[in-house]
Amino acid sequence: MSDVTLDEIVSLCKRRGFIYQGSEIYGGLSGTWDYGPLGVALKRNVMNLWWKMFVEDREDMFGIDAAILMNQKVWQASGHVDTFTDPMVECQHCKSRFRVDHLVDNDEYENETKEYFTRSLAFVDSLPAKYEEYSQEQVAQIGDIFGHAQTPATYPNQTTKELREYLSSNQEQAKKYLGNFPRLYLMRSAKKCEKCGSIEWGDTRTFNMMFETKVGPFADTVTIKPPRTIEAGEEIALGGPTGWWIKPSENTVYLRPETAQGIFTNFKNVVDSLHPGLPFGLAQQGKAFRNEVSPRDFVFRSREFEQMEIEYFVHSDRWEEAFEQWRLAVHEWTKALGLPEEKVHELEAPETDRAHYSKRTIDFEFDFPHGRDELLGLAYRTDFDLMNIQNATGKSMEYQPKDGGPAFVPHVIEPSFGVERAIMAALTSAYTEDEVNGEKRTYLKLPTHLAPVKVAVFPLLKNKPELVAKAREVYAMLKKEFGAVMWDDNGNIGKRYRRQDEIGTPHCVTIDFQTLEDQTVTVRNRDTTEQTRIKIADLIAGLD
Ligand code: GAP
Secondary structure, eight states: OOSSOHHHHHHHHHHTTSEEETTGGGTOOTTOEEEOHHHHHHHHHHHHHHHIIIIITOSSEEEOOOOSEEOHHHHHHTTHHHHSEEEEEEETTTOOEEEHHHHSOHHHHHHHHHHHHHHHHHHHHTSOSBGGGOOHHHHHHHHHHHOTTOSTTTOTTOBHHHHHHHHHHTGGGHHHHOTTHHHHHHHHTTOOOTTTOOOOEEEEEEEEOOOEEEOSSOOOOEEEOTTOOOOTTOOOOOOSSTTTSEEEOTTEEEEOSOSHHHHHTTHHHHHHHHOOOSSEEEEEEEEEEOOOSSOBTTTTBOSEEEEEEEEEEEOGGGHHHHHHHHHHHHHHHHHHTTOOGGGEEEEEOOGGGSOTTOSEEEEEEEEETTEEEEEEEEEEEETHHHHHHHHHHOOOOOBOOTTSOOOBOOEEEEEEEEHHHHHHHHHHHHEEEEEETTEEEEEEOOOTTTOSOSEEEEESOTTOHHHHHHHHHHHHHHHHHHSOEEEOOSSOHHHHHHHHHHHTOSEEEEEOHHHHHHSEEEEEETTTOOEEEEEGGGHHHHHO
């Protein structure tokens, strides 16, 4: 755990213009955040640092900036339409909704789900061949297993064989599809609703986290896969196996839930236009959107956030070596953010917790104020994505080595970074309290390359034109050099120091009467609070 509380971070961010609640003036929009003048500066510093470290400073990395709106086929081929889902339950009493995995003891739940899955398969095997031959009890149990939308009335032509095939093909995703099991489990373990304390739970619904929108001036339509057709105006029930009978209309598009697919879909373009030697990587920064069921912990889990992702393409024989190189590179990154080594932890994700595309994943966790939680991920995605694209489009994703060796579809190592979590971790690490002259002081000990303001310039008194004129001269000189320079002539110097400390400004420069005599200024260091006199002519070098 960290020493600083989440409330302290949130309060500082709001008070000093780093981060505000999205749409706050209209009552807010949950899971969205707006960056104020200092927040946007910090965010840009984080993103520029990443770009410099992982793109500009390397020979084997190139940038990409793909569109946020992508053809829906991208997300069908990637598996997101079918599997980017969370099972949710609703409290029967207050109607609050929760993700099942946030309510349960995951190990125990996992084991019980597996047992339930095995029993369900055995039950399906014991059924008569056709739906219409099922007894009332069997129908009810089918509802329990698959969700209550799954009944002979809904699917008159469904065969038991198809039902079994469906259940088997989703074995790995069992926890997400077992209709009524989560509800029964929660009731049995007397899990209370976090909002109202009730233990009455409703059916489980699967919920796709992608935000949908429509392109073009088309009617809002949904196509239902045969055998059932939908009546005009009929409300489509949630529940039942996702992606089975609801098919998005042709004009449906999704706001990207990860930036990664914009890289994979451009792999061939880059290879054909730039002809990079393998291994090489493509990097992208940009917005991602997820309709998180319960956004939480400030910007940690947001519905709109920023990712910085790398897809590093290698020959399948070399993936372990590349994975290790990126593991070390991730530690370099956390150091550059100013995170203490002992607060960064590697968690090897067990198979059951890995995303559908991954053969190995390390979650890098950090001791956030709310507890240890995921900062970023490193995954071995195999050739999953390029093969999906190849199969879906019929276009070859093979790479032809320059030495004339046989062509192959590259495998991929993916370091995936979240900007908001990097900012939260950097703020948590930087937040410091000490005592100066008997008074409590709060300051952000940010690395200089992240500080939103590099240096602040103060005229000692704002009603002495000669001091102000000299201070303006110094300010102009520093601004030209460093850009992020702040002018402050408000209140006594002590208060101005405190204001700059709180936003992490490494240096404050004061122009006083002595400056007018000997062309020296006072430079005050944020961390030590020490003040030294430096000649204006030496100031730029002295601040580096
Ligand atoms: N392309 C792989 C991928 O997207 P992920 O683990 O789902 O993997 C990668 O996301 C990173 O994106 C996470 O480690 C985290 O830093 C960030 N991230 C994911 N969901 C987020 C959310 N709802 N709010 C803020 N950051 C998020």
